[in-house]
Structure formats: C-alpha cells, structure tokens
Amino acid sequence: MAGFADRLHQAISSIGTPALVGLDPRFDQLPAEIVKRAEANSSDPLDIQAAAFEEFCKRIIDVVAPLVPAVKPQSAFFEQIGPAGVLALQRVNQHARRAGLIVICDAKRGDIGSTAEAYAEAYLAGEDPNAAPFAADALTVNPYLGRDTLMPFIQKSKERGAGIYVLVRTSNPEAGSFQDHQQDQQRLYEKVAATIEEQAAEDAAANSSEYGCVGAVVGATYPQELTELRQKMPHVPLLIPGYGAQGGGAGDVAAAFTASGFGALINSSRGINFAYLREPYKTQFPQSQWEQAIEQATLDMIEDIASQTPAGALRS
Numbered sequence: 001m002a003g004f005a006d007r008l009h010q011a012i013s014s015i016g017t018p019a020l021v022g023l024d025p026r027f028d029q030l031p032a033e034i035v036k037r038a039e040a041n042s043s044d045p046l047d048i049q050a051a052a053f054e055e056f057c058k059r060i061i062d063v064v065a066p067l068v069p070a071v072k073p074q075s076a077f078f079e080q081i082g083p084a085g086v087l088a089l090q091r092v093n094q095h096a097r098r099a100g101l102i103v104i105c106d107a108k109r110g111d112i113g114s115t116a117e118a119y120a121e122a123y124l125a126g127e128d129p130n131a132a133p134f135a136a137d138a139l140t141v142n143p144y145l146g147r148d149t150l151m152p153f154i155q156k157s158k159e160r161g162a163g164i165y166v167l168v169r170t171s172n173p174e175a176g177s178f179q180d181h182q183q184d185q186q187r188l189y190e191k192v193a194a195t196i197e198e199q200a201a202e203d204a205a206a207n208s209s210e211y212g213c214v215g216a217v218v219g220a221t222y223p224q225e226l227t228e229l230r231q232k233m234p235h236v237p238l239l240i241p242g243y244g245a246q247g248g249g250a251g252d253v254a255a256a257f258t259a260s261g262f263g264a265l266i267n268s269s270r271g272i273n274f275a276y277l278r279e280p281y282k283t284q285f286p287q288s289q290w291e292q293a294i295e296q297a298t299l300d301m302i303e304d305i306a307s308q309t310p311a312g313a314l315r316s
C-alpha cells in the first residue's frame with residue numbers, strides 16, 4: 001500500500017502544481033441557474049441548499065480536476081444544512097475521488113483518543129475510497145486535546161495510506177492568542193510542530209519517503225512563522241490556507257517549498273469558487289460562464305505560484 005505522502009507527491013508531480021482548490025459553497029453566492037434547478041426539484045429549503053451545494057461543488061471538481069492535484073471541501077458549509085448537507089459532502093468527496101483528485105476534508109476534528117478513533121474511522125479512507133464513509137484521503141485535525149488524541153488519526157492513516165493535517169499556525173488574525181502562549185521558551189504552536197515532526201519523521205523513515213503522513217496547517221498570512229516552521233518540520237507536508245481572499249500572496253508562501261517544488265499545498269477557496277463575482281473575472285465572463293471564470297482563476301493561481309515560488313520547478 002502506498003503511503004499518503006507518496007500518493008500526494010505523485011499527484012503533485014504528475015499535474016505540476018501544488019495549488020489546492022477549497023470547496024466552500026455559500027448559498028447566497030451560487031450561480032442562479034443552480035439555485036433555480038434545486039428549487040424546481042424540492043420545496044424544502046434545506047434540501048434545496050444541499051442539492052445546490054452538491055451540483056456546484058461537483059461542477060467545480062469537473063473544471064479543476066485536470067488542473068490541480070487536490071481539493072479541500074470545507075465540512076462546515078455542508079454541516080450547517082444538517083443531514084442533507086452531510087450527505088452532499090459525502091457525494092462531493094466521492095465525486096472528487098472518482099475524478100482522480102486527492103481529497104482533504106477540512107473538518108478540524110479532535111477529541112479524546114477513543115472518540116478520535118471514531119472520527120478517524122469516519123473520514124480517513126486513504127487509498128481505498130470505500131474504506132470510510134466520507135472517502136477522504138486526509139483530514140484536518142485539532143491538536144488542542146493533547147498528543148494522545150492525535151495517535152488514533154496517525155494509526156489509521158498508516159493503516160490506510162491516509163494523512164492528517166494538524167493545526168499548527170492558523171491563518172486567522174488572532175491565531176496567536178493561544179498559539180503564541182510560551183512556556184520554557186517554546187510557544188504552543190512550536191510545541192505542536194515539534195510533536196508532529198517527530199511523528200512525521202518516523203513515518204517517513206518507515207516508508208523510505210521524504211515526508212510522513214502527518215502534515216501541518218500553517219497560514220500564508222504568517223510568512224515569518226511559515227519560514228521557521230518549514231525548517232523545523234522537514235518531514236511534514238504543509239497545507240497553507242490564507243492565500244487570496246485572506247491577503248496572503250505567492251511571495252509569502254515561497255519558503256514552504258523545497259528547491260524541487262514539493263513540501264506544500266497552497267489553498268484558495270473563495271478566490272476560486274466565486275471568481276465570477278469578482279474582478280477581473282466578473283468583467284471577462286458573464287455569470288452563465290461561471291465555470292470558465294473558475295477555470296481562469298485556477299490557471300492564474302497556478303501561474304502566480306509557479307512564477308514566484310520554487311514550485312515553478314515542478315513544470316520542468
């Protein structure tokens with residue numbers, strides 16, 4: 001069985017970019033044609049939203065599957081609708097897997113060990129999409145409950161060729177309010193980073209890989225910390241949100257990559273999903289061509305990252 005790090009490496013290498021498209025559907029911003037179709041098929045507001053989210057995300061997947069290695073569905077947008085939304089998330093994940101994409105489910109799970117086992121069972125399908133209901137290759141995980149609570153996710157990842165991305169330095173403005181708490185000259189986020197580097201290095205050695213199945217979420221909005229963390233976590237694949245809508249640029253994420261262009265995925269959600277509502281795409285494409293706007297925004301992101309970071313080396 002191939003480990004998560006090797007599967008990710010293969011996906012990035014064959015498509016030639018580390019750009020990651022987030023799937024964050026927002027009902028009030030969906031193309032009118034999708035909402036109309038969902039309304040024609042149901043009168044239940046929650047069913048309408050779920051059907052619209054499912055169609056929207058599946059169509060984004062069809063557009064971006066030939067361009068990027070992975071997608072990151074944001075569970076919260078689906079969960080807010082209730083059971084119909086959760087079912088839509090499952091179908092979206094399955095659709096992405098069938099399209100050949102790596103699926104990183106952004107659900108930020110974390111609980112005491114025995115409960116974490118149940119979360120791991122639910123999400124971490126790994127190599128075989130049928131191995132877990134949510135069919136994800138990887139899951140975002142909250143480490144706040146402690147080291148032992150990461151272990152069930154890591155164990156399941158090893159068994160199934162799956163991966164986790166642990167929150168280390170998040171992209172939000174007040175990320176430091178807890179993460180910067182310092183004890184014995186080590187900040188909380190540095191402590192988390194040291195723990196997951198240890199786990200990732202062990203897995204990388206076991207698989208003779210450069211990286212392990214334990215990744216880290218580090219925001220593009222903190223380039224200084226990103227640079228330090230990349231050096232302190234050489235075996236940890238990074239998932240970097242905060243590019244685009246949150247103000248992070250390609251220059252901010254350059255330090256995340258090795259000279260050959262590996263080591264990180266750069267996520268954009270709103271900037272891609274709703275490209276047709278913002279310039280320059282709004283002027284270039286009428287709303288009926290929202291998929292072309294998404295395609296162009298994805299191509300522009302790929303070019304931006306390639307021209308300003310070592311990830312450009314993936315093209316050669």
Ligand SMILES: O=c1ccn([C@@H]2O[C@H](COP(=O)(O)O)[C@@H](O)[C@H]2O)c(=O)[nH]1
Pocket residue numbers: 022024074106169170171172217218219241242243244245246267268269270271
């Ligand atoms: O530190 C974090 C962790 C997760 N996220 C999630 O990533 C996307 C970002 O969306 P954009 O529209 O590109 O800003 C979203 O799902 C967040 O929940 C993050 O932003 N920062």
